[in-house]
Amino acid sequence: xxxxxxWTAALIVIGDEILSGRTPDKNISQIAxxxxxxxxxxxxxxxxxxxxxxxxxxxxxxxxxxxxxxxxGGIGPTHDDITVDAIAAALGVGVVVHxxxxxxxxxxxxxxxxxxxxxLRMARVPEGADLIENRLSGAPGIRIGNIFLMAGxxxxxGEMLEALNGALDGGRPLLSETVGCWVPESEVANLLADTExxxxxxxxxxxxxxxxxxxxxxxxxxSTEPAILHACIDDLARRLKARxxxxxxxxx
Amino acid sequence: xxxxxxWTAALIVIGDEILSGRTPDKNISQIAxxxxxxxxxxxxxxxxxxxxxxxxxxxxxxxxxxxxxxxxGGIGPTHDDITVDAIAAALGVGVVVHxxxxxxxxxxxxxxxxxxxxxLRMARVPEGADLIENRLSGAPGIRIGNIFLMAGxxxxxGEMLEALNGALDGGRPLLSETVGCWVPESEVANLLADTExxxxxxxxxxxxxxxxxxxxxxxxxxSTEPAILHACIDDLARRLKARxxxxxxxxx
Numbered sequence: 001x002x003x004x005x006x007w008t009a010a011l012i013v014i015g016d017e018i019l020s021g022r023t024p025d026k027n028i029s030q031i032a033x034x035x036x037x038x039x040x041x042x043x044x045x046x047x048x049x050x051x052x053x054x055x056x057x058x059x060x061x062x063x064x065x066x067x068x069x070x071x072x073g074g075i076g077p078t079h080d081d082i083t084v085d086a087i088a089a090a091l092g093v094g095v096v097v098h099x100x101x102x103x104x105x106x107x108x109x110x111x112x113x114x115x116x117x118x119x120l121r122m123a124r125v126p127e128g129a130d131l132i133e134n135r136l137s138g139a140p141g142i143r144i145g146n147i148f149l150m151a152g153x154x155x156x157x158g159e160m161l162e163a164l165n166g167a168l169d170g171g172r173p174l175l176s177e178t179v180g181c182w183v184p185e186s187e188v189a190n191l192l193a194d195t196e197x198x199x200x201x202x203x204x205x206x207x208x209x210x211x212x213x214x215x216x217x218x219x220x221x222x223s224t225e226p227a228i229l230h231a232c233i234d235d236l237a238r239r240l241k242a243r244x245x246x247x248x249x250x251x252x
Numbered sequence: 253x254x255x256x257x258x259w260t261a262a263l264i265v266i267g268d269e270i271l272s273g274r275t276p277d278k279n280i281s282q283i284a285x286x287x288x289x290x291x292x293x294x295x296x297x298x299x300x301x302x303x304x305x306x307x308x309x310x311x312x313x314x315x316x317x318x319x320x321x322x323x324x325g326g327i328g329p330t331h332d333d334i335t336v337d338a339i340a341a342a343l344g345v346g347v348v349v350h351x352x353x354x355x356x357x358x359x360x361x362x363x364x365x366x367x368x369x370x371x372l373r374m375a376r377v378p379e380g381a382d383l384i385e386n387r388l389s390g391a392p393g394i395r396i397g398n399i400f401l402m403a404g405x406x407x408x409x410g411e412m413l414e415a416l417n418g419a420l421d422g423g424r425p426l427l428s429e430t431v432g433c434w435v436p437e438s439e440v441a442n443l444l445a446d447t448e449x450x451x452x453x454x455x456x457x458x459x460x461x462x463x464x465x466x467x468x469x470x471x472x473x474x475s476t477e478p479a480i481l482h483a484c485i486d487d488l489a490r491r492l493k494a495r496x497x498x499x500x501x502x503x504x
Contacts, residue, residue, distance in 0.1 A: 013297075016457055017457055019284055019296075023281070024278070025280060028277060028299065029275070029277070032270075042271045045265075046297065046299075047298075050455075078437050078441045078445070079445035079456075080456070080458060113439065116438070118438050118439070118440075137462075176272065186329040186374070187368075190369075203268065205302075206332060208405065220269070220274060222272070
């Protein structure tokens with residue numbers, strides 16, 4: 001069997017508010033889950049400050065070695081929104097006002113005080129870019145080459161993801177199933193490793209927790225092959241039961 | 253005035269569960285806030301999979317250019333816990349069982365089924381490492397050089413941070429104050445930029461929101477200098493009021 005091609009993406013989260021701890025990030029998991037539905041695997045994430053050199057370094061490192069690169073943050077109208085300029089600098093292209101973005105902003109602000117110079121900043125794109133629709137706030141996302149610039153505000157980023165649904169080439173999604181078990185993971189570490197070895201094409205992750213005074217763990221099996229996945233999860237549940245542990249199909 | 257030295261840290265979040273979207277990360281903001289209290293600035297974060305080459309690359313890139321490097325995840329007893337081996341590989345040192353870690357685990361597991369080979373994995377450290385106390389689960393964190401290996405489970409990572417309180421050299425904390433305002437940020441983008449320019453040593457971040465059918469934004473001023481920070485936030489509030497906007501001291 002030839003290995004199926006794996007499509008990968010990287011994400012750059014741009015913003016001092018994440019690095020200062022002020023704003024807990026919500027885009028990493030949102031984009032990871034969305035990518036997986038598209039058959040694309042999130043391979044790496046970097047969080048960088050509102051600093052052009054830092055953004056450029058991350059963009060150039062990640063865009064070359066992944067099929068897709070997403071960014072969140074820094075595409076608004078204020079002085080700390082420098083993502084468009086940084087991406088243009090990374091690509092060595094200029095920044096232009098996109099006529100469709102200008103039109104969308106004119107329409108959006110027609111009943112909201114009118115388009116001014118500050119708002120027009122949100123129509124600026126790296127030269128050669130296309131727009132990603134945003135029905136919520138008038139300011140579009142931006143696509144240039146394999147780079148996708150999304151809003152930082154999670155619900156607007158989510159809306160932009162929706163506009164991209166099905167638009168990107170991908171491969172087989174990484175499937176996962178979980179068995180939960182009331183056991184300290186350290187009692188079954190060898191069992192987990194042996195089970196993973198017995199099922200090529202599967203990875204098993206162990207995620208321990210402590211709840212209601214009891215120790216347990218969720219064991220997540222991941223594979224792109226449904227048949228292999230099911231065989232592995234069944235085998236894992238069987239082995240855990242054979243050792244006398246309480247097993248729950250699905251997450252505890 | 254000479255610029256005060258800024259102490260920096262980087263963070264590597266290790267784990268397939270974050271990149272798959274299964275587990276929303278909570279350690280970035282927790283560690284960012286803790287670092288700031290120590291007078292250390294979180295400069296960059298990378299999220300990498302449970303893959304030794306990826307971890308080694310990130311470790312070697314970040315440990316050299318920051319005062320401190322933190323990692324979360326991958327220090328448990330199971331086969332997917334490869335952080336210790338990856339850090340040792342990055343540093344070119346061996347992996348040894350730390351006698352104090354073994355003793356701590358022996359004590360912890362004395363009433364919990366005893367120490368076995370799988371649990372003993374949690375006593376393995378890169379050669380030359382010291383331990384970071386963990387009163388919650390027996391498995392210590394690890395310090396080697398400027399690298400700090402923390403648990404992935406957020407409340408255990410938090411406990412390890414507590415054990416490090418005040419132990420690291422730092423500089424002046426980055427202070428911040430916020431004014432909230434019921435205004436679309438695009439109406440005051442120039443005002444924000446002008447205010448920032450008028451107060452050297454301050455950065456102003458703009459964080460828009462949409463609530464109860466209204467648009468607003470929190471403007472966060474950051475500086476290491478209390479006097480400069482207060483002058484800037486006062487000036488910003490004054491300018492916003494002069495334009496007729498509702499201003500709230502503190503976050504909306």
